[in-house]
């Protein structure tokens with residue numbers, strides 16, 4: 056049988072892909088690529104067309120074949136696929152290191168950079184070469200042979216460790232469930248949550264209701280369930296998962312413990328940074344970002360903290376007072392915070408996420424979201440019915456501009472077993488020039504929304520709506536790019552701390568009456584969100600927003616300082632917890648329990664790309680709020696402002712520095728005021 060991953064496909068052949076195809080595919084591509092690079096380097100002189108274009112082509116082939124494997128591993132996980140995926144990781148990591156450390160290749164790039172032709176290349180091509188030279192340095196091309204070897208070992212080990220971290224989080228999440236037979240024990244839960252828990256029990260042929268640690272399941276318990284003991288149990292299971300004190304149905308407490316993995320990851324990152332002559336991993340992280348130094352990042356976060364902590368404390372004091380006065384609770388435990396916050400929100404604004412849900416049926420919100428971007432950017436989006444799929448929930452869309460197709464995307468919306476939690480956008484194909492013409496970009500958009508329950512269509516909460524807009528914003532950045540060099544096309548080559556600009560920017564439309572008017576429509580009556588609910592929603596928008604701000608700052612400071620201050624000689628195993636405790640003393644305002652092991656499932660920094668980079672969310676939020684303030688000035692559907700955002704930011708991808716692109720759009724450097732104003736923080 057031929058390997059479907061080796062055929063040149065226009066789109067991934069999902070239905071034919073089997074776990075056993077992955078490794079042979081990777082081996083074949085890597086061997087071809089090595090040969091090809093060797094051949095290219097035999098040439099006497101180098102230019103874009105005879106070196107970089109062919110390298111972009113072989114890199115692209117490899118990522119096109121790998122993308123469905125990596126995607127399926129996230130959304131249709133199985134033991135076989137996970138093993139196959141993990142078997143490929145070290146091969147890819149080894150190859151990446153080898154290319155990054157290939158001195159002849161680096162010299163060939165340098166030759167192009169130093170030649171007269173460099174000035175003739177376009178901006179995207181010049182940035183591609185500059186980034187490549189920077190990345191050669193970061194890959195240790197200038198190191199001695201034994202240091203190069205150590206670099207490779209560290210990279211490979213880090214790739215295994217971060218993957219294992221993510222697996223432990225997923226396994227720990229799945230290994231805990233709680234069956235509740237008596238509906239009375241679940242009083243307070245909205246219908247939609249009860250329906251989901253019932254559905255989860257039925258899926259396992261159990262009576263009653265089944266609670267899991269997946270978000271759509273545990274979140275309603277903590278927010279709505281009157282049963283305090285149950286909230287406590289679910290809270291504790293969730294915050295201790297993947298740690299030495301995790302609790303699971305049948306496994307040992309420490310079955311999925313990430314403690315040692317985290318310590319080793321931190322130690323290796325530090326060693327890696329020092330190999331490359333950086334003082335610490337935070338400095339290495341910032342080397343590719345919009346921020347200019349680690350100190351600038353720390354100052355930025357501390358400044359936001361200084362502006363938010365007292366308001367956050369006041370918000371929490373107010374919540375406590377409410378709980379004491381209205382419910383005679385003498386002490387707020389961590390598992391009480393969301394619950395009373397929801398009660399407080401309902402009393403003050405008389406609104407709950409559940410009331411909004413019937414007005415946000417999935418198809419209406421999708422159509423509304425598409426209309427927003429059609430108005431802003433003059434594009435058109437149509438759903439495709441014929442495509443190769445891996446699950447009935449998967450949908451597929453094409454984007455048109457002036458009648459021609461410019462991009463496509465997959466949409467995988469609902470939470471299910473064996474699917475990684477959270478929401479994200481990933482690349483399937485990148486826009487670039489090929490010998491056959493322009494290759495169109497294709498994206499994967501993944502969410503974990505509450506699926507349809509009973510006869511109703513899937514109904515979103517307003518939070519879910521914002522998530523949908525957020526991921527679509529990433530998708531547009533990837534799909535609307537006009538850059539044809541793949542290394543800086545779409546989100547490629549965009550500094551991590553600016554990459555959340557287009558996504559967070561999109562969220563703003565979820566709060567605009569003019570947009571909500573057509574984004575919403577009751578699933579039975581088609582009536583848009585009534586003015587009364589809308590007013591309440593807007594009034595409630597900044598409810599406890601300083602508390603939310605300090606929580607994000609806690610994560611960001613913890614991540615950054617942990618990497619910045621790391622000293623292997625001073626680490627006696629409790630460094631991570633100590634760092635977190637110190638940050639919490641400074642910025643946390645909600646109660647904590649000793650069993651809180653949040654860091655053990657902090658996948659962003661231990662399994663994803665946000666190490667010493669979680670601050671990027673806040674950094675980019677400054678950019679997105681400030682960019683949106685231009686629309687507030689000009690009108691939220693102002694076409695020329697939309698057009699400018701499209702041409703200066705979305706289309707440009709990573710072809711120029713994020714700070715330059717922002718300034719081209721906004722006419723000045725970013726300012727923090729809009730973010731504080733949007734968040735209702737009176738600094």
Ligand code: ZN
Pocket residue numbers: 525529555558
């Ligand atoms: Zn994002």
